[in-house]
Amino acid sequence: MSRHIALLALMVVLFSCNVDYKMKHDGVESRAVVNALLSPQEDFTVKLFWSGVYSGDSTRFRPVANARIRLTEDGDKVLDLAASPDGTTPTAFRPTAGRRYRLEVDIPGYGRLSASTEVPEIPSVDIRSPKKNERYSHFELSRIETDPNTTGLWITGTSKNVWLHPIALGRQATPTDTERDIIFGGDDDPEPEEIDSYHTASLFVDQVNAAGDVSDAQNKGALVSFSDFLHITQENFILVLPLRFSVYGFHSQYSEYRYTLTATAASKAYDLYKRSLYKQQNNSGGMATGNPFIEQVTVYSNIDNGLGIFAGYNSYKTPEL
Amino acid sequence: MRRYLLTLLLCLPLMLAAQQPDSLKLTIPEVTVKARKPLMLYRPTGNVAVDIEQLKFTPMLAGEKDIFKFLQLLPGVSAGKDGMSGLLVRGGAGDQTQIVYDDVPIYNQAHAFGLLSIFSGEAVQSAEVAKGYIPPAYGSRLSGLTQIRTRDGDREHHRQSLTVGTMSLAGTVDGPIVPDKGSYLLSARYFFPEAALALLRLPTRYGFYDVTGKLSYDLHPDHTVTAGVYSGDDHMHNSDDGASNGFGWGNTAGSLRLESRWNDKLSSTAVLFYSYLNNRQKSKFKDDDTQINDKTNFKTHEWGARMNLEQVVTEAYSLSYGASFSAQRFLPLTTRSIVDGTVNERSYPTQKLMSTAIYLNNRLNLGAWRADIGVRGAMYDNGRNTALSLEPRAQLSRYFGQDNAMWFSATMNSQPLVQFNRYYYSMPIDFWAPFRDDKLQRAWQLSIGGRTRLHEHLMLSIETYYKQMRNLPLIYDSDDFLLERGGFVYGTGRAFGVETMLQWQTERLSLTAAYAYTNSRRRSDGVTYPFEYDIPHDFNAFAGYDVLKRTDRRHTLSLNVAWRTGLPYRLTNEAYPDTDGNPVIGITTWPTMRMRNYFRTDIGYCMERKKRNGVRTWQLSVVNVTNHKNPVSIYPYKGAYKATVMIPIMPSVSYTRTFGGR
Numbered sequence: 001m002s003r004h005i006a007l008l009a010l011m012v013v014l015f016s017c018n019v020d021y022k023m024k025h026d027g028v029e030s031r032a033v034v035n036a037l038l039s040p041q042e043d044f045t046v047k048l049f050w051s052g053v054y055s056g057d058s059t060r061f062r063p064v065a066n067a068r069i070r071l072t073e074d075g076d077k078v079l080d081l082a083a084s085p086d087g088t089t090p091t092a093f094r095p096t097a098g099r100r101y102r103l104e105v106d107i108p109g110y111g112r113l114s115a116s117t118e119v120p121e122i123p124s125v126d127i128r129s130p131k132k133n134e135r136y137s138h139f140e141l142s143r144i145e146t147d148p149n150t151t152g153l154w155i156t157g158t159s160k161n162v163w164l165h166p167i168a169l170g171r172q173a174t175p176t177d178t179e180r181d182i183i184f185g186g187d188d189d190p191e192p193e194e195i196d197s198y199h200t201a202s203l204f205v206d207q208v209n210a211a212g213d214v215s216d217a218q219n220k221g222a223l224v225s226f227s228d229f230l231h232i233t234q235e236n237f238i239l240v241l242p243l244r245f246s247v248y249g250f251h252s253q254y255s256e257y258r259y260t261l262t263a264t265a266a267s268k269a270y271d272l273y274k275r276s277l278y279k280q281q282n283n284s285g286g287m288a289t290g291n292p293f294i295e296q297v298t299v300y301s302n303i304d305n306g307l308g309i310f311a312g313y314n315s316y317k318t319p320e321l
Numbered sequence: 322m323r324r325y326l327l328t329l330l331l332c333l334p335l336m337l338a339a340q341q342p343d344s345l346k347l348t349i350p351e352v353t354v355k356a357r358k359p360l361m362l363y364r365p366t367g368n369v370a371v372d373i374e375q376l377k378f379t380p381m382l383a384g385e386k387d388i389f390k391f392l393q394l395l396p397g398v399s400a401g402k403d404g405m406s407g408l409l410v411r412g413g414a415g416d417q418t419q420i421v422y423d424d425v426p427i428y429n430q431a432h433a434f435g436l437l438s439i440f441s442g443e444a445v446q447s448a449e450v451a452k453g454y455i456p457p458a459y460g461s462r463l464s465g466l467t468q469i470r471t472r473d474g475d476r477e478h479h480r481q482s483l484t485v486g487t488m489s490l491a492g493t494v495d496g497p498i499v500p501d502k503g504s505y506l507l508s509a510r511y512f513f514p515e516a517a518l519a520l521l522r523l524p525t526r527y528g529f530y531d532v533t534g535k536l537s538y539d540l541h542p543d544h545t546v547t548a549g550v551y552s553g554d555d556h557m558h559n560s561d562d563g564a565s566n567g568f569g570w571g572n573t574a575g576s577l578r579l580e581s582r583w584n585d586k587l588s589s590t591a592v593l594f595y596s597y598l599n600n601r602q603k604s605k606f607k608d609d610d611t612q613i614n615d616k617t618n619f620k621t622h623e624w625g626a627r628m629n630l631e632q633v634v635t636e637a638y639s640l641s642y643g644a645s646f647s648a649q650r651f652l653p654l655t656t657r658s659i660v661d662g663t664v665n666e667r668s669y670p671t672q673k674l675m676s677t678a679i680y681l682n683n684r685l686n687l688g689a690w691r692a693d694i695g696v697r698g699a700m701y702d703n704g705r706n707t708a709l710s711l712e713p714r715a716q717l718s719r720y721f722g723q724d725n726a727m728w729f730s731a732t733m734n735s736q737p738l739v740q741f742n743r744y745y746y747s748m749p750i751d752f753w754a755p756f757r758d759d760k761l762q763r764a765w766q767l768s769i770g771g772r773t774r775l776h777e778h779l780m781l782s783i784e785t786y787y788k789q790m791r792n793l794p795l796i797y798d799s800d801d802f803l804l805e806r807g808g809f810v811y812g813t814g815r816a817f818g819v820e821t822m823l824q825w826q827t828e829r830l831s832l833t834a835a836y837a838y839t840n841s842r843r844r845s846d847g848v849t850y851p852f853e854y855d856i857p858h859d860f861n862a863f864a865g866y867d868v869l870k871r872t873d874r875r876h877t878l879s880l881n882v883a884w885r886t887g888l889p890y891r892l893t894n895e896a897y898p899d900t901d902g903n904p905v906i907g908i909t910t911w912p913t914m915r916m917r918n919y920f921r922t923d924i925g926y927c928m929e930r931k932k933r934n935g936v937r938t939w940q941l942s943v944v945n946v947t948n949h950k951n952p953v954s955i956y957p958y959k960g961a962y963k964a965t966v967m968i969p970i971m972p973s974v975s976y977t978r979t980f981g982g983r
Contacts (some may be wrong), residue, residue: 014534015968017965017966018963018964018965018966019748019950019952019963019964019966020496020961020962020963020964021917021952021955021961021962021964022962023892023894023914023955023962028894028907030895031895031897033897033898035898035899035900037900045901047898047902049897049898050899051896051897051907052895052896053894053895053896054894054895054896054904054906054907054960055960056904056957056958056959056960056961057903057904057959057960058960059896059904059960061561061896061897061898061902065634081793084708109759131610151689168564199603201564201566201605201615202604202614202615202658202660203602203603203615203616203617203656203658204656204658204665204667205614212525212559216562217561217562217563217564217606218560218561218562218563218564218608220564221564221606221608221611221613222564222566222604222606222613223559223560223561223564223565223566223604223606224566224604235667235804236667238665238668239656239658239665239667240665241665242660242663244611244613244660277899277905280905280906280908283956283959284906284956284958285956285957285958285959286958288954288956288958288963288965289958289963293434293954294956294965295954296890296892296908297908298891298908298909298910299899299905299906299908302500307823307895307897307905307907309900
């Protein structure tokens, strides 16, 4: 909703504009950055780099060449290894839900970085797709069960345009090559794509990524769109139900969109990090253009003596809907 | 601290040297004013009164005669961000200035996302900002008091006026109810582009309106009752094909005031008031299968009463005393959702604040000396904690004739409220909450200043101050704060400043130049840093020249020039990778840089002509005539930085026609 507010505010602030701005480039003292997410669905990887000077997407970060990584699970050591000199240290370790973890990274000449987190239990959710219209698939989230370590639920997903065989549908028509190109872009079996927009009228969904979208309301079921994800905070887990939302998908007699949704139970650190990261991205780059109300958002970090994040999460993936 | 006190003391002899002790009379003799009226009057201590009538001769933003835009140019007062409607006084935050509209506290003074204030220039009679000595009758804010008064209706003649600005259409009617006994005033303003959006059937609409009404009646030659009401609202709405969503905010305020003169030595004022702020958001959808109806409100209610008595004990000694009471209810974020008939409702805990205060002010007039010695005792109860505050306040003035004076004041203030913004944009959709943990925000301030006439037409005012603040709640997560699970830390603050103002008045020319030096700091988590709106150097000049001055016509050219140091900003050129390797900007939790310096020049030309049955006024303005790119925000963009400019060059025109009157 906030972006919606700001964009519409521009209608009033007819004259606001954007100009290039020169910043003084004082020397930046590099700080160590550790990024390490813990999930039972992923092998644990530690990324260690030095911070640098901002230069857009071309910014390159030097890896921390020499460091020692230790991970404890409820106080017991489970990992103790040297960091990879290229900055990314993969391991075969997967955490257990409900346990508490502590990460320590010793960098000679710099000091120790440390952080702690929990890994929540896998969320138990019911999501079904009760209806589809020509351009949108509608979903209903009717149940959320999580453990107390979960402070937020993130719903993300992928979509894939699937070829419907005419015989299977009992139809006689088959698309021409041109029609197949239009529908599938020349690829009958495209890779799933991240869903970039969700539509819901619910005010119990975190409005951090909401924006007004005055088009096709009847098909979408809402005039508010949420970029990239739906985020529900813990206190709204019950109140938000049933949550009805829709995502875009063009359905024809030859093809339909199918979706795989992921419900991620977030630890507090993961929740704060992801939300603040989104807020910062929303307040910089192209998203900030023309908006006089942007704010400087500090991305959450729980790393003592450094930057970055060490956080646990646990995801449930629906079958194809 | 010592450094600042020392500087304060050093300023004292400088100001003493500027005085001319020629007369000890305090009363201002009646004079025939030939000179142009000044836009404002500097009063002890640090308090400024603005002549609203003169505002029409100054450049206007979007064709609106907005008192707040002018108050922001006063030394020691700032808007915060360029173009906004804040009133930040002497290094204080926006919520540290109490805004009182006809005795009613106002909790959101912004129309049009802060571009305009809610106070229509058609209805306002006077405005006064107290930056230093705040009378003991008022409290509950740390830094300042702004009192806005609506004008009374004319008691002899019926009058009507219509103003068409670039953004709004305003109409005012006033006149006698019973000649010389009572009057009425009704003023309304509407953002007329909304009507155009509606006619064009666009799915997105924005609008605002406000209505001000006032009735005044003499129950008896010594007893006058006044009833005032204000209602205003801003609303944004999208609708299409069975779906709609929108948001808005609005103030409603009402007051009933009885002014009585019991005898030559005793008078009283009794006031009942009510103030209501509603921030809201709603969303609806309906089709054959689904019906959704969601609404979120954030409401602040306040009702209260105030009784003030003015008593003249002797020629040299008078008293002002009284009591006030108010009850506030904060209903934060009540969300009600109806999905196919199933109702879900969630409310954050309702919070309350009861405020009670008694006060006494002793005024002594001893020759050329005048002293105000007062105390305010306040009790605040948030339902869980009761906090007491004893706030002694004093000011001492020494007059040297009618034009020269010097003054000193010492005040203590407390604040039981904090304002915060739930959205991550700094927008005027702000919420209020009472104090926590038995900790009131507290401040004390010392001010010393004076004024002197340097020349027949030239007046100099100078004032310096030091202020310390503690228990400032610095909120970093508004949801956690609302749910009472942290989300804030307590910090301290201090501000030091020097304010000077030069006023040159001749028959045709009015020139005011003001400079303020401010050093405002905050401290939290062991770090001291510049306050978000710290402006070390702030220079403003306003000039008005009557190009044509006849009994039936007046043309005035006006010019405002503002220059100030850029605002502190929390942006570094440090970046580090996120979990996907993309750059995160290393934005610190306190300012690390400053925006480039601010500069703005506004020009206005006002043409006033008396007609047979009223007055016609054209006002042409160009705000930021040099099109200086003053940033309100900076953000990283493709490896470089961009700035958003709120107010580039902005021409506007307004037309006012009044009918009737004398």
